[in-house]
Amino acid sequence: MYQFFVKSSQIQGTRVVITGNDVNHMKNVLRLKPGEEIAVRCGVDDKEYRCGIEEYTKDQVICSLRFVREEGVELPSKIYLFQCLPKADKMELIVQKAVELGVHEIVPVAARRCVVKLDEKKAQAKVNRWQGIAEAAAKQCRRGVIPAVKMPMTMKEALSYAEGMDVRLLPYELSQEDMAQTRKIIEGIGPGKSVAVFIGPEGGFEEGEVEMALAVDVTPVTLGRRILRTETAGLVVLSWLMYHLE
Amino acid sequence: MYQFFVKSSQIQGTRVVITGNDVNHMKNVLRLKPGEEIAVRCGVDDKEYRCGIEEYTKDQVICSLRFVREEGVELPSKIYLFQCLPKADKMELIVQKAVELGVHEIVPVAARRCVVKLDEKKAQAKVNRWQGIAEAAAKQCRRGVIPAVKMPMTMKEALSYAEGMDVRLLPYELSQEDMAQTRKIIEGIGPGKSVAVFIGPEGGFEEGEVEMALAVDVTPVTLGRRILRTETAGLVVLSWLMYHLE
Numbered sequence: 146m147y148q149f150f151v152k153s154s155q156i157q158g159t160r161v162v163i164t165g166n167d168v169n170h171m172k173n174v175l176r177l178k179p180g181e182e183i184a185v186r187c188g189v190d191d192k193e194y195r196c197g198i199e200e201y202t203k204d205q206v207i208c209s210l211r212f213v214r215e216e217g218v219e220l221p222s223k224i225y226l227f228q229c230l231p232k233a234d235k236m237e238l239i240v241q242k243a244v245e246l247g248v249h250e251i252v253p254v255a256a257r258r259c260v261v262k263l264d265e266k267k268a269q270a271k272v273n274r275w276q277g278i279a280e281a282a283a284k285q286c287r288r289g290v291i292p293a294v295k296m297p298m299t300m301k302e303a304l305s306y307a308e309g310m311d312v313r314l315l316p317y318e319l320s321q322e323d324m325a326q327t328r329k330i331i332e333g334i335g336p337g338k339s340v341a342v343f344i345g346p347e348g349g350f351e352e353g354e355v356e357m358a359l360a361v362d363v364t365p366v367t368l369g370r371r372i373l374r375t376e377t378a379g380l381v382v383l384s385w386l387m388y389h390l391e
Numbered sequence: 392m393y394q395f396f397v398k399s400s401q402i403q404g405t406r407v408v409i410t411g412n413d414v415n416h417m418k419n420v421l422r423l424k425p426g427e428e429i430a431v432r433c434g435v436d437d438k439e440y441r442c443g444i445e446e447y448t449k450d451q452v453i454c455s456l457r458f459v460r461e462e463g464v465e466l467p468s469k470i471y472l473f474q475c476l477p478k479a480d481k482m483e484l485i486v487q488k489a490v491e492l493g494v495h496e497i498v499p500v501a502a503r504r505c506v507v508k509l510d511e512k513k514a515q516a517k518v519n520r521w522q523g524i525a526e527a528a529a530k531q532c533r534r535g536v537i538p539a540v541k542m543p544m545t546m547k548e549a550l551s552y553a554e555g556m557d558v559r560l561l562p563y564e565l566s567q568e569d570m571a572q573t574r575k576i577i578e579g580i581g582p583g584k585s586v587a588v589f590i591g592p593e594g595g596f597e598e599g600e601v602e603m604a605l606a607v608d609v610t611p612v613t614l615g616r617r618i619l620r621t622e623t624a625g626l627v628v629l630s631w632l633m634y635h636l637e
Contacts, residue, residue, distance in 0.1 A: 217616065218616045218617055238484075242623055245617060245619050245620060245623050246617075246619075246623070246627070247615070247617060285618070285620070286617045286618045286619065286620075287617065287618055288617060324634075324637045328634065369493070369633055369637045370463065370464045370637065371464055371491060371492075371493060371532045371533065371534060372531070372532045372533055373491050373492075373532065374491060374531075374532075377488055377491050377492070377626075380488075380623075380626060380630070381492070381630045381633070384626070384627045384630035384631060384634075385630060385631075385634050387615055387627070388570075388574065388630075388631050388634065391570045391615045391616065
């Protein structure tokens with residue numbers, strides 16, 4: 146079944162109205178006919194609105210609500226991925242995969258060793274693009290919530306943003322933690338806890354950045370004995386959290 | 392430190408000889424000087440040979456062995472990824488990431504719903520390319536072993552190849568197993584056990600293929616409540632196995 150995202154205001158009692166690019170896509174690409182069933186979500190909660198297509202107007206698809214499901218496809222914890230800006234278009238892969246793995250929010254971080262530098266204007270364009278990728282991925286893997294991609298922050302800003310989160314993890318190569326300890330830390334995360342994960346750039350975090358994180362009690366963890374690329378590291382931690390939490 | 396792969400025959404007592412493309416790379420790209428230390432591996436075991444560069448000849452780098460480390464970067468179990476051929480160049484990403492995550496061998500599988508069809512000649516060219524990617528990834532993440540990429544098999548051949556393996560897992564959407572059961576299955580895998588993981592193509596396995604696998608006691612598992620893309624699914628299972636085994 147195909148899934149579409151709408152604004153809350155487009156769900157009006159038992160009438161659901163689809164607008165925008167989806168109209169052409171449904172009519173001319175997917176060729177969905179009146180009577181066929183689709184899944185509609187608002188992108189803000191875990192509810193799935195199952196609708197039947199009633200009719201196509203010039204720029205709308207009018208649907209009728211059949212029933213609402215609380216599917217529970219979301220993880221019981223909110224996971225925030227603080228991803229230092231990687232080279233080239235790797236961030237696109239990271240956003241897509243993080244959404245599939247159940248991330249709640251993605252915060253690009255401009256760490257000191259990041260090769261990519263973004264000014265305000267460039268950053269906004271990139272964030273728009275990444276947000277689009279997050280939405281497409283959420284649609285494809287049938288998430289209930291579209292994870293937000295925030296504007297890039299410095300490491301200091303990111304640490305301050307993560308201040309109130311219940312668990313804050315910093316995987317890095319020189320971590321003294323071994324895998325058994327890392328497992329213990331992850332298994333200690335109860336459902337409902339918010340989790341921040343800080344992933345360094347290609348060259349790793351600078352010592353000063355690691356110290357800054359440790360000073361505010363961020364927990365160092367290991368990712369095993371092989372050196373992982375920056376785009377792999379976050380996906381591994383997200384896989385572990387999903388394994389433990391779901 | 393830079394790491395290079397050689398054939399066993401190139402380690403002659405305390406003299407280690409590097410040949411081929413690495414010679415130019417070391418001399419003119421990395422500009423390594425006599426006296427500098429490098430890591431050399433055979434690609435077949437977990438031993439790291441630490442060497443000092445002695446001299447460059449026309450087509451060789453002569454090094455002297457300083458000491459041998461048994462690093463233990465390999466997982467204590469051999470993991471075989473049976474990956475149904477994905478569309479476009481996704482297999483390249485899968486090979487790279489699987490090597491980072493500690494896979495032992497990668498077997499491309501031509502399942503019925505695979506869009507990509509490879510004849511003998513094309514398959515050989517692809518496998519050569521994937522093997523090159525596996526070697527580069529092993530170098531980059533400092534693995535001791537270069538995972539082999541096999542020639543594509545049908546699902547029937549793949550099941551027969553995996554017959555003797557200790558644990559054989561088939562993640563698929565319609566699996567009745569929930570996450571708690573899946574965790575129990577993974578936690579039951581002891582070190583030293585060989586593990587086969589079967590990942591379907593974009594359209595999923597055909598019912599007949601799933602039945603064929605279940606008939607030979609392959610264990611179905613779930614990957615959670617979100618639908619994962621084929622290139623994500625294997626990486627998630629490998630992350631879980633690494634989490635449990637390392």
